[in-house]
Amino acid sequence: GAEPTYDYIVVGGGTSGLVVANRLSENDDINVLVIEAGGSVYNNPNVTSTTGYGKAFGTAIDWAYKTVDQEYAGNYPQTVRAGKALGGTSTINGMVYLRAQSAQIDAWEEIGNKDWNWKNLFPYYRKGEHFQGTNYSWLEGSGVAYDPAFHGFDGPLKVGWSETQLNDGLAQKLNTTYPNMPVPVPYNIDPNGGKMIGYALYPKTVDSKLNIREDAARAYYYPYKARSNLHVWLNTNANKLTWKTGDEATADGVEVTLANGTTTVVKASREVILAAGALKSPVLLELSGVGNPDILSKYGIGTKVNLPTVGENLQDQMNNGLTYDAKTSYSNLADYVAYPSVTQLFSNATAVGAQLLSKLPAYAAQVASANGNVTKAADIERFFKIQWNLIFKSHIPVAEVLVEPSGTTMGTEYWGSVPFSRGNIHISSANPTAAATIDPKYFMLDFDLHAQIQAARFIRQLFKTEPFADMAGAETKPGFSTVAANANDQGWSSFIKNNFRSNFHPISTAAMMPKDIGGVVDSSLKVYGTSNIRIVDASVIPFQVCGHLQSTVYAIAERAADIIKGQI
Ligand code: FAD
Structure with missing residues (x-):
């Protein structure tokens, strides 16, 4: 016909999309089109700079999604950032490369995703990776080390340390301080092998030699762009999927609005x-008629596939910070991570665990009732029990704590790793350019606040512990006049809820799970009720991970490509 046709159309040229497009187009016989709403940022200094975190925020390459007023967190909206560019969110993120605790990935299999476990995902973390090692003069004396068994050396994505990351002398100070905490926090030589607990000097997605950001486009697209079967349409918005006539839900293309404003359809012959x-x-699923009929009909969209859990199970983390005066001035923007377990975070972990366990049925009922029982309380309770086991039996990290010296400030950031609160995202209109209704329900469940408070106390303790205590002066945020040294949970609550932001780790809005417990895609990442639509991005991750998302997103996409190629 007149319309251009490709074997596969990948909607979104971001972190996951470019991996899949790259791997599919390794086969000359397969024609792949990537549709990307943003443009190229190859030469954008807000992207390439390894010290420019935050510079892209609020610019044209930031979607800056707005949530609805957050009912349990101060009644104001939050901004959830995401990249709008070839390379997606990997072009604006913090470049942190930290995976997950192995038991967390094993939990995906426990809920019914056959063969999705750490053992099977681990080779895909490594497949994508081009680990650059520690052989740089500016890393001398930093104490950086790694376990080569955990890394890949032949993949497209450069991972390593950057020149500006560690040369401020703090690495060793923190290393001798964390073991002096009330419950000692040990040094972890390499947190990327599935065991994350401890203090670590982690790598980033950087080109160590050139000292520039490594993003998905730089790794997976630009070196391969000469492939005649790999096509990218930039500044092109995907509006919705189009369907083949017939009873079966088979997508045959995508309606797009091109850079020049023209709306047209591009065809996909396979997926x-x-x-x-x-x-x-x-x-995009809802705009295409895949979702909850009650929601679709409100906006005049006919139901092609009745799948009410589309957009449910939204999970994010909450990010707060404490700030101190630094006793010397730091020229670099470094950061140092610690991952405490529940016993390192809570002195009364056993009691905390018992209390939380008793609350899980009520938590699950609250999540279910908040979404009109689209997800069932019994299923949510089972997920929460799995999460409880991860925290209290597998001892996954329960918080992440980052120390970030910059100028005369000793900043920190922290978040509870695995909040229980779950919200949702749905369309608010049939117009594809209208903003969706996003409601993460931050702080809906009180354990999430407890974890956030306890992490703040952990940081105060760190700043009192020698030898690191000598490096910092007064606490300026919140400061002891705002939150007293011995403040109880009530005393911390308003500071935390009025100063947090999204941790920008939204997941699970099209969760990979069996359909009868709320899944949107099956373990081959195919959308239930359709014959040829897959989802390969962070939407499919069923449980929050303790690392940062990108490494796991890259690994899932690598595995997805093998699934689509029929190699798994
Ligand atoms: P994306 O990479 O966002 O890709 C989606 C793509 O689809 C985008 O390019 C977008 O423009 C495009 N798109 C969307 N809608 C349309 C449409 N209708 N038509 C066409 N194209 C469309 N993770 C880490 O591991 N380490 C970090 O340090 C870190 N820091 C972060 C800091 C920030 C500010 C943010 C926002 C995230 C951070 N993350 C970090 C998270 C991580 O980067 C993301 O989870 C991950 O990149 C998401 O990948 P994705 O493939 O799911 O989506």
Whole structure:
């Protein structure tokens, strides 16, 4: 016909989408089109700079999704950032490369995703990776080390340390301080092998030699762009999927609005692969008639596939910070991570565990009732029990704590790793350019606040512990006049809820799970009720991970490509 046709259309040229497009187009006989709403940022200094974190925020390459007023967190909206560019969110993120605790990935299999476990995902973390090692003069004396068994050396994605990351002398100070905490926090030589607990000097997605950001486009697209079967349409918005006539839900293309404003259809002969991110892929499903009929009909969209859990199970983390005066001035923007377990975070972990366990049925009922029982309380309770076991039996990290010296400030950031609160995202209109209704329900469940408070106390303790205590002066945020030294939970609550932000780790809005417990995609990442639509981005991750998301997103996408190619 007149319309251009490709074998596969990948919607979203971001972190996951470019991996899948690259791997599919390794086969000359396969024609792949990537549709990307943003443009190229190859030469954008807000992207390439390894010290420019935050510079892209609020610019044209930031979707800056807005949530609804957060009912349990101060009644104001939050901004959830995401990249709008070839390379997606990997072009604006913090470049942190930290995976997950192995038991967390094993939990995906426990809920019914056959063969999705740490053992099977681990080779895909390594497949994508081009680990650059420690052989740089500016790393001398930093104490950086790694376990080569945990890394890949032949993949496209450069991972390593950057020149500006560690040369401020703090690495060793922290290393001798964390073991002096009330419950000692040990040094972890390499947190990327599935065991994350401890203090670590972690790598980033950087080109160590050139000292520039490594993003998905730089790794997976630009070196391969000469492939005649790999096509990218930039500045092109995917509006919705189009359907083949007939009873079966088979996508035959995508309606797009081109850079010049023209709306047209592009055809896919095999599959449409959604990689538009956790806050867009479920929206595209709903705009295409896949979702909850009650929601679709409100906006005059006919139901093609009745799948009410599309957009449910949204999970994010909450990010707070404490700030201190630094006693010397730091020229670099470094950061140092610690991952405490529940026993390192809570002195009364056993009591905390017992109390939390008793609350899980009520938590699950609250999540279910908040979404009209679209997800069932019994299923949510089972997920929460798995999460409880991860925290109290497998001892996954329960918080992440980052120390970040910059100028005369000793900043910190922290978040509870695995909040229980779950919200949702749905369309608010049939117009594909309308903003969706995003409601993460931050702080809906009180354990999430407890974890956030306890991490703040952990940081105060760190700043009192020698030898690191000598490096910092007064606490300026919140400061003891705002939150007293011995403040109880009530005393911390308003500071935390009025100063947090999204941790920008939204997941699970098209969760990979069996359909009867709320899944949107099966373990081959195919959308239930459709014959040829897959989702390969952060939407499919069923449980929050303790690392940062990108490494796991890259690994899932690598595995997805093998699934689509029929190699698994
Ligand atoms: P994305 O990479 O966001 O890709 C989605 C793509 O789809 C985008 O390019 C988007 O423009 C495009 N798109 C969306 N809608 C449409 C449409 N309708 N038509 C066409 N194209 C469309 N993780 C880490 O591991 N380490 C970190 O340090 C870190 N820091 C972060 C800091 C920030 C500020 C943010 C926002 C995130 C951070 N993350 C970090 C998270 C991580 O980067 C993301 O989870 C991950 O990149 C998501 O990948 P994705 O493939 O799911 O989506």
